[in-house]
Amino acid sequence: MSKRHFLDHFLNPKSIALIGTVKEGWFFGGGVIIKDLFTFPYKGTIYPINPSLKETMGIKVFPNIKEVPGRIELAVIMTSYKYVPQVMRECGEKGVKAVVVVSDGFGEIGAEGRKRQDELVEIARSFKMRIIGPNTVGVVDNIKGVSTIPYEKGYDAIKKGSLSIISQTGIYGPQALPFDDYTFGINKIFDLGNMCDVNETDCLEYLEEDEDTKVISMYIENIKKGRAFIDVAKRVSKKKPVLCLKSGKSADAARAVASHTGSMAGDDMIYDGIFKQTGVVRVDEYEDLLDCAKAFIYQPLPKGNRLGIITLSGANSILTIDDAKRHGLVLADISEESKRQLNQINPLLGRNPVDLGPATAAFGLEIFNFYTRCIDIFMQDNNVDSIFVVLYATSILRPEYYREAFKAVSKKNTKPIVIWSYGTKERYNRELALIAEGYSIPHYITSPKAIKALGCMTKYARWIDSRA
Amino acid sequence: MSKRHFLDHFLNPKSIALIGTVKEGWFFGGGVIIKDLFTFPYKGTIYPINPSLKETMGIKVFPNIKEVPGRIELAVIMTSYKYVPQVMRECGEKGVKAVVVVSDGFGEIGAEGRKRQDELVEIARSFKMRIIGPNTVGVVDNIKGVSTIPYEKGYDAIKKGSLSIISQTGIYGPQALPFDDYTFGINKIFDLGNMCDVNETDCLEYLEEDEDTKVISMYIENIKKGRAFIDVAKRVSKKKPVLCLKSGKSADAARAVASHTGSMAGDDMIYDGIFKQTGVVRVDEYEDLLDCAKAFIYQPLPKGNRLGIITLSGANSILTIDDAKRHGLVLADISEESKRQLNQINPLLGRNPVDLGPATAAFGLEIFNFYTRCIDIFMQDNNVDSIFVVLYATSILRPEYYREAFKAVSKKNTKPIVIWSYGTKERYNRELALIAEGYSIPHYITSPKAIKALGCMTKYARWIDSRA
Numbered sequence: 001m002s003k004r005h006f007l008d009h010f011l012n013p014k015s016i017a018l019i020g021t022v023k024e025g026w027f028f029g030g031g032v033i034i035k036d037l038f039t040f041p042y043k044g045t046i047y048p049i050n051p052s053l054k055e056t057m058g059i060k061v062f063p064n065i066k067e068v069p070g071r072i073e074l075a076v077i078m079t080s081y082k083y084v085p086q087v088m089r090e091c092g093e094k095g096v097k098a099v100v101v102v103s104d105g106f107g108e109i110g111a112e113g114r115k116r117q118d119e120l121v122e123i124a125r126s127f128k129m130r131i132i133g134p135n136t137v138g139v140v141d142n143i144k145g146v147s148t149i150p151y152e153k154g155y156d157a158i159k160k161g162s163l164s165i166i167s168q169t170g171i172y173g174p175q176a177l178p179f180d181d182y183t184f185g186i187n188k189i190f191d192l193g194n195m196c197d198v199n200e201t202d203c204l205e206y207l208e209e210d211e212d213t214k215v216i217s218m219y220i221e222n223i224k225k226g227r228a229f230i231d232v233a234k235r236v237s238k239k240k241p242v243l244c245l246k247s248g249k250s251a252d253a254a255r256a257v258a259s260h261t262g263s264m265a266g267d268d269m270i271y272d273g274i275f276k277q278t279g280v281v282r283v284d285e286y287e288d289l290l291d292c293a294k295a296f297i298y299q300p301l302p303k304g305n306r307l308g309i310i311t312l313s314g315a316n317s318i319l320t321i322d323d324a325k326r327h328g329l330v331l332a333d334i335s336e337e338s339k340r341q342l343n344q345i346n347p348l349l350g351r352n353p354v355d356l357g358p359a360t361a362a363f364g365l366e367i368f369n370f371y372t373r374c375i376d377i378f379m380q381d382n383n384v385d386s387i388f389v390v391l392y393a394t395s396i397l398r399p400e401y402y403r404e405a406f407k408a409v410s411k412k413n414t415k416p417i418v419i420w421s422y423g424t425k426e427r428y429n430r431e432l433a434l435i436a437e438g439y440s441i442p443h444y445i446t447s448p449k450a451i452k453a454l455g456c457m458t459k460y461a462r463w464i465d466s467r468a
Numbered sequence: 469m470s471k472r473h474f475l476d477h478f479l480n481p482k483s484i485a486l487i488g489t490v491k492e493g494w495f496f497g498g499g500v501i502i503k504d505l506f507t508f509p510y511k512g513t514i515y516p517i518n519p520s521l522k523e524t525m526g527i528k529v530f531p532n533i534k535e536v537p538g539r540i541e542l543a544v545i546m547t548s549y550k551y552v553p554q555v556m557r558e559c560g561e562k563g564v565k566a567v568v569v570v571s572d573g574f575g576e577i578g579a580e581g582r583k584r585q586d587e588l589v590e591i592a593r594s595f596k597m598r599i600i601g602p603n604t605v606g607v608v609d610n611i612k613g614v615s616t617i618p619y620e621k622g623y624d625a626i627k628k629g630s631l632s633i634i635s636q637t638g639i640y641g642p643q644a645l646p647f648d649d650y651t652f653g654i655n656k657i658f659d660l661g662n663m664c665d666v667n668e669t670d671c672l673e674y675l676e677e678d679e680d681t682k683v684i685s686m687y688i689e690n691i692k693k694g695r696a697f698i699d700v701a702k703r704v705s706k707k708k709p710v711l712c713l714k715s716g717k718s719a720d721a722a723r724a725v726a727s728h729t730g731s732m733a734g735d736d737m738i739y740d741g742i743f744k745q746t747g748v749v750r751v752d753e754y755e756d757l758l759d760c761a762k763a764f765i766y767q768p769l770p771k772g773n774r775l776g777i778i779t780l781s782g783a784n785s786i787l788t789i790d791d792a793k794r795h796g797l798v799l800a801d802i803s804e805e806s807k808r809q810l811n812q813i814n815p816l817l818g819r820n821p822v823d824l825g826p827a828t829a830a831f832g833l834e835i836f837n838f839y840t841r842c843i844d845i846f847m848q849d850n851n852v853d854s855i856f857v858v859l860y861a862t863s864i865l866r867p868e869y870y871r872e873a874f875k876a877v878s879k880k881n882t883k884p885i886v887i888w889s890y891g892t893k894e895r896y897n898r899e900l901a902l903i904a905e906g907y908s909i910p911h912y913i914t915s916p917k918a919i920k921a922l923g924c925m926t927k928y929a930r931w932i933d934s935r936a
Contacts, residue, residue, distance in 0.1 A: 027832070027864045104826045108782070109816070135826075154863025154892045169783030170825075171890060175862070176781075181894045219783060245787075252799045253789035256782070256821065285916055286787060313644075314576070314724070315637030315687060319713075319754060321721035331720045348577070353724065357638075358572045358603075364495070394643070395622025396495045422639060424622045426649045430894075445913065448753055 006130050007198070007206045009098035011141040011188060013073035015045040016148075017065055017096070019087055020078030020103075022048035022056050027152040029078055031056060039156050040145030045070060065090045074098045076138060076148045081105030084134070085119050092127025099124065100148045101133035107194040108135050117196050124197060136193025137170040142186050143212055151175035161185020162214035163293050166203040168192050168221045172289065182290070183437035184297045187213050201229045208236040215296045217289035218244045221257045223274070230278055237279035238467055241296045241460050244280045245289050246271050279463035281456045288452065291444065295453035298440040299416035301461040304385040306332035307454065308378040309353035310371065311390035312360065313422075316447060317353040320388060323448045327455025329386070338381040345370055352384075365396070368405040379412050386416045386454045390447070393423030393432045403435055410439040416457050420447040474598050475666070475674045477566035479609040479656060481541035483513040484616075485533055485564070487555055488546030488571075490516035490524050495620040497546055499524060507624050508613030513538060533558045542566045544606060544616045549573030552602070553587050560595025567592065568616045569601035575662040576603050585664050592665060604661025605638040610654050611680055619643035629653020630682035631761050634671040636660050636689045640757065650758070651905035652765045655681050669697045676704040683764045685757035686712045689725045691742070698746055705747035706935055709764045709928050712748045713757050714739050747931035749924045756920065759912065763921035766908040767884035769929040772853040774800035775922065776846040777821035778839065779858035780828065781890075784915060785821040788856060791916045795923025797854070806849040813838055820852075833864070836873040847880050854884045854922045858915070861891030861900045871903055878907040884925050888915040 016037070022030030030048050034057050037046055046059055047068050053061040062068050065075070065087070075096045077087050081103050091099055106117040117134060124131050132138055138148030142158050153175045164187045165172045172189060179186055188210070190203045200220055207213045216236070223229045236242055248257040249268045275282045283292055307329040311317050321331055334342075334352045343350035346359045354374050360367060371389065378384045391402065409417065419441055421432050433443035444450035484505070490498030498516050502525050505514055514527055515536045521529040530536050533543065533555070543559045545552055549571050559567055574585040585602060592599045600606055606616030610626050621643045632655045633640045640657060647654055656678070658671045668688055675681045684704070691697045704710055716725040717736045743750045751760055775797040779785050789799055802810075802820045811818035814827045822842050824835060831838055839857070846852045859870065877885065887904055889897050889911065901911035912918035 028828075108826075152862070152864050154896075167783075169781060171781045171783055175892065176860070176890055178891065178893050178896075180892075221783070221786065247783060247786040247790060249790045250793040252793070253786045256786045256789055256799075285914060286784070287914055313637065313639045315635075315639055315689070315715065316754070318689065318715040318721045318724045321724055322715060322717045325718040325720070331724075358576075360496075392644070394620070396620050422644055423646065424643065424648075425646050426898075428622075428646075446753060446755055 005206055006098070007202065009073050009130065010100065010132060010139050011146055012144045013044060013098065013146065015047065015070060015073050016042070016146070017047040017049050017068065017072045017075040018078070019049040019065065019075055022050045022053060022061060024057050029150050030076070032150055032152050033076065033148060034059065036147045036149065037145065040147065042145040047072060065094050068094070072096045074100070076100045076102060076150070078102045078150055081116060085116070085123060088120060088123045088129070092123060092129055096129055099129055099131050100136060100138035101131055101193070102136060102138065102148070102150055104135040106134040107196065117194060121196050131197040132190070133193040134196065136191045137173045137175065138191060140174065140186070140189040142188065147174075149173050149175055155180040159185035160187070162187055162212065162297055163217060164188040164207050164210070164213040164215070165217050165289065166190045166192070166200050166207070167219040168195060168200070169219055171286070172219060177290070183434065184294050195224065199224045201225065201232050204229075204236050204242070205232045208232070208239060214240055215293045216240060216242045217293050218242065219289060220244060220246050221248055223271070226274065230274060233278035233280050237463065242280045243283055243289055243292055243456065244275060245283050245286070246275075279460070279467070281460050283452075283456065291449055292453045292456040294442045295416065295418055295457055296460070298437070298442050299418070299457065300414060301464065302385040302416050302454070302458050303461070305329045305458045306383060306385045308332045308334065308381070308384040308387045310374045310378070310387065311353050311355055312357040312392050313390060314355055314357060316390050317355060320353070320447055320451060323451040327451055328458060329451065329455055332381070332384040334378070335381050335383050338377050338383075341377050342374065345373060349374070365401065368401050372405045372408045375409050375417065376412060379414055384415065386458065388450055388454065389417060389419045391419055391421040391432060393421045393425070393428035395424065395428070402432060406436050406439040406441055410441065413440070416454060418442050418444060418450040418453055420444050420450045473674055474566070475670065477541050477598065478568065478600060478607050479614055480612045481512060481566065481614065483515065483539060483541050484510075484614070485515040485517055485536065485540045485543040486546070487517040487533065487543055490518045490521060490529060492525050497618050498544070500618055500620050501544065501616060502527065504615045504617065505613065508615065510613040515540060533562050536562070540564050542568070544568045544570060544618070546570045546618055549584060553584075553591060556588060556591045556597070560591060560597055564597055567597055567599050568604060568606035569599055569661070570604060570606065570616075570618055572603040574602040575664065585662060589664050599665040600658070601661040602664065604659045605641045605643065606659060608642065608654070608657040610656065615642075617641050617643055623648040627653035628655070630655055630680065630765055631685060632656040632675050632678070632681040632683070633685045633757065634658045634660070634668050634675070635687040636663060636668070637687055639754070640687060645758070651902065652762050663692065667692045669693060669700050672697075672704050672710070673700045676700070676707060682708055683761045684708060684710045685761050686710065687757060688712060688714050689716055691739070694742065698742060701746035701748050705931065710748045711751055711757055711760055711924065712743060713751050713754070714743075747928070747935070749928050751924065759917055760921045760924040762910045763884065763886060763925055764928070766905070766910050767886070767925065768882060769932065770853040770884050770922070770926050771929070773797045773926045774851060774853045776800045776802065776849070776852040776855045778842045778846070778855065779821050779823055780825040780860050781858060782823055782825060784858055785823060788821070788915055788919060791919040795919055796926060797919065797923055800849070800852045802846070803849050803851050806845050806851075809845050810842065813841060817842070833869065836869050840873045840876045843877050843885065844880060847882055852883065854926065856918055856922065857885060857887045859887055859889040859900060861889045861893070861896035863892065863896070870900060874904050874907040874909055878909065881908070884922060886910050886912060886918040886921055888912050888918045
């Protein structure tokens, strides 16, 4: 980007003021932010602001923003709601460009709070400042080393990667999720809180041009300006997948939205329509924004909706076919050549699903060779668009054995492949998952979640093809 | 049970013959079964049968069943399908009462296999033997110390408990599931395989009278005799909850059923009708038979469908209300007294969902006291029938802190309560889960799974009330 986008003031500021509690060792406040800025590391200048401290974590603390000698690009306000308007005015006078208002007690608490929130917007406009929040944890730019998250997360760095998250809630932040345990990494996170100024469409447009972001996940409770969102989302989703979790389907839930971020959930059917016409892939569970995104991060897009299944369990085959239908996939009618090759391995195998189960006793520890051969056959079959593989993690079939198989598969990975494993210890499954994802093969904790991920990819691929 | 039920020959036999591979140290066969029978321990006599071994694991091996000096009550046949009819005849002549046919190559492989299977049934009838299988791993009686599971599971004992499983697949057996990692225990497991003789209704009827079984989970692909099932299921479900996963909803899946256990899936609508009129609670995912069962094992039944939510996240509240609707629950309209008491804790709290999130910074590490107080208020509120609690597992709010809270809650646990936690390390969630379930409070890996479990309990409670 040649011109500086207004969101750069939030994500890549030359200096950050932290206003409110800034003491070290407390689980909330500027002390947590400073620790993260040191660790990431952030290269700009940090100005802690608090009238009752002289110094924190080796940095000078200023009693007031006006006393700061240099320029301040971004301010993070963590005071009680009562002081926020006054602090914002001082920020404006100081020439601050961007403000993250962490404080709550605004639109989300009703009429009185909404009035207060409107006041913030007015102050910001008069000084040409932009606001993220209020009632937010703010932003992370994991490349620039910026974070405004004021809650202790309990791990150091956030793994770097290509997923960016836009959210109207804090629970996609690093203080809520084990980003250190995931194999894929995070690029940027926006928690928009009550969304009194900067909104989801602004962020989406920003991420459109962001080369480091390959996949976008959004959690929204409402869309402020439908037309603008549709225009932007349609454009962005042609360049990169956009997954969206929109909550508040039922009337009770819509009422709860009003008291969460002070917004109106709107008619769910309308949202369904918006997502369909913009190519945004709608998901329905909290974890989907990470789990389904993982498939997009690791795997190529499918060419169609025909699913090949390689399993160890007849019961799982049947359940999977039901799940596949639910997610717009059909059981692939595999080629005669595939049947021939599968039958050569074992006369029971020449059909889809390929059930390696009955032959397990005969295969023994050699079963991994059979897996890779079956996967290879499906990779070559033009009647198969995506592949679901079920593995068995146990003390005898240890994950180490799978390493070679995953390595071999990852070299010929021309179609999306996802796996689920069951096994006799939860830790065997976790070990297997880490090894698989080390070779970019996504692992899921349940079989339906794996199929849902393929369903999302298939839906998105169809959208992309229809625009080609 | 005063009279000996024919299934006692399978679950509590005085002697067991293991016919086929019986060598030690191999991951499949009689050697695995012997190891388990030693460990559990089984108190009866074990007869390994194999013409090419003299001894295995310190027990004499007989070349043929006819050479065994004592009586044989149960025989487990693990030979190639070719030898099964001959072995079964020998069993019949020897006076064997019950046969588990592990061998595959019968009804599940088509017309030829079905003929072979019919032959087994004829042989069994002529000798008044009963068959479980073929194409099965057989049975476990975790109280009597009996197992016919011929696959290595990688852990010693199966935790003892009150859940019994009836299944037309092996993947609910101890060789497929981490029964050692679960906090709840297992009582009996039946894998019925191709179900040529003993069927799901026989097992259900047996478990009706089994005092050790408190909850029954079933996986079925078809019901052989609808009328008999309806009569029995209606009766059993009045005494104890019966959960059922019926696969094969779609046409493709129904075809896959035919090639899994050689049975016909039938019209899914008919099954829905059967479950509704019998009070059997239908679930839709593999793990539900364990996850939902866990709620029944640990928690009392609800009196109605009004849900109280105590959370830390506004977004989760909204998603949960949507999930609740999907599972037949409604947001409880809490009493004025509850509102008053909640507002005394914090003026933001006096409504359902109770969102402790905004006040977290103020509560600090004291938050657990607030949790227990909120839960207590909901336990006392006659407008609340079940409770969902969201916890946050992080390095500062360590699971240890929850121990006291869970303990306090478990003492006043008069309504069903389930929890979900999110957190900054996967292991924090696991630790928290173990602690919670140590106090009989079921923990779920996703929020929708927790709500689904409450939904199942609510549905079952309504059935019980309607029969009262």
